[in-house]
Amino acid sequence: MSEARHAARSAPEAERDPGDTGMTADALVRTRELTKHYRGAIVAVNRVDLTVRRGEVYGFLGANGAGKTTTLRMLLGLIRPTGGTATVFGYPPGDPRGLARIGAMIETPAFYPYLSGRDNLRVLARYCQVPENQVDGALDTMDLTARCHDKFGTYSLGMKQRLGVAAALLKDPELLILDEPTNGLDPAGMADMRALIRRLGSGRRSVLLSSHLLGDAQQICDRVGVISRGQLIAESTVEELRGAASLMLTAQPLDEAARLAAELLGPHRVQRHNGQLHLDAGPADAALVNRALVLAGVQVSALHPVERTLEEVFLTMTQEDPNDQRPVG
């Protein structure tokens, strides 16, 4: 991207929305009690407070229908909130000064089926006042050069998805907003996309990534926000959300092991889980637990540290945990 365009950014930054007094230098996106009601009754997004900082990959996680896409559409000015506020680069959503610095792909990529992939990007380059010679670079980045003269209507779902990302990259944006970018990709394509997003978010560029594929988010996101039924129920780093490692214990008899562990750690820190005990204790406590159990005659066949996956955390938060976890005691 030209230096001229980066230099030109200082002017709009100086002209930030005067109402946006809470905007810090690092917060590119900020929402306050952002709300969207449909027909007065259906609450798609409910009082969401969300912050995306410069240089991070932010995972916006939620089940289908949780309100992810509605929130992203509000950030881009496609739909109007019914309550709350949002700023992007200090400007209201949809402001051309903000849009000039955003590349976005919302839901399925939408292009003209009668145009080639290259011509579709040429149209968008003209729209966003980007030199057309950047089209080929974007196509090359997404490995679409070989098929760039074919009509978009003939593309596979994965190719359409890649063209959507190529379009989002056209402006060399400071903020990429990608809504389910791995949809329709085969496993290799998903791995490539994860690597690309990680690479794109490694510098000063930020990525706001919406996904319900929690494995992807765990691998590539610095921070995540979890939305459920329209409400943001958590916003934190992936590590903080996953919490400290715990211990998984296999022993006989299990009831006696559970009783002793509860005495040692407290009942709320011991849970039964698929014929094992899940101990809310760090690896440093393993020797202590093991010694106490062995001295009491319990046969310990396995005691090892475990880390919760983001998926397990998510399911716990959204109260849809399929595993039968219940506290002991």
Add this chain to the structure above:
Amino acid sequence: MINVLSAELLKLRKRPATRIIAGAWLAMNLTFGYLIPYLIYRSGSLAGPDRAAASGQLLAAVLPASLVTNVLNGYPLFGGAMVLILGALMTGGEYGFSTLKTLFTQRPRRIDVLGGTLAALTVVVLALNVVSFVLSAGASSIIAAVESAPGAFPPAAELARGLASGWLILGMWGLLGALAGIAFRSTAMAVGLSLVWALVIENLIRGFAVLLDAFDTVQRALPGVNAGSLVAALGAPGQGDGARGAPGVAAVVGGTQAVVVLACYAVGSVLVAGTLLARRDVT
């Protein structure tokens, strides 16, 4: 907005529907404006006591001197319908392809997107209008040469008036089509209902206007009636003029009023489309 105009012209140039509509309109214009009347004239098959006079009128209509009226004869009804489809395709297609969200997240404001789109439409309509005149001029010159008839074209002022009137008529229909595409958020509904309006409803109201004064008042405000009146004001034979008359051409109102009403429709279409596009969510 210039960038949007440039992008929209690229889309229109590469869109097969544009070429099909333009080709169909130009073919219809030449076929019904020149080829068929000339073939009838050459066949000598006109019937009735005034067949010599009618035959002379047929030949006169396809000679260069009648270029303006002969070209514009087809605009109020057929040309308008074709351009109406084009306008509806341009805006309704954005909903059908879901591309509105792609365009609105680039950089231009919504109003600039609409402005560029409608500007591109009027540019294409102008080009279509000019090409119609050029092809018709060629056809009439060939006929004049074959028949050894006078080959002089109308004065430049008359040609300019004709081109401007044609642009206004086609532009108005195109903008109405674009408004329909935005209002119905689809192509099929916009094209279908717009054509029913232009080709059926307006004709029904015209028919009732003969019987009831209230309908006569209504018809004086209709876009098609005013388009036909503008063409009639330029000297084109109307529906009541036998073989020379074209459907939709009738001097119901004066030329000046027709220009004002058509301009109001054009401006009104832009304003309503802009309001709808600016206020609605893109889902």
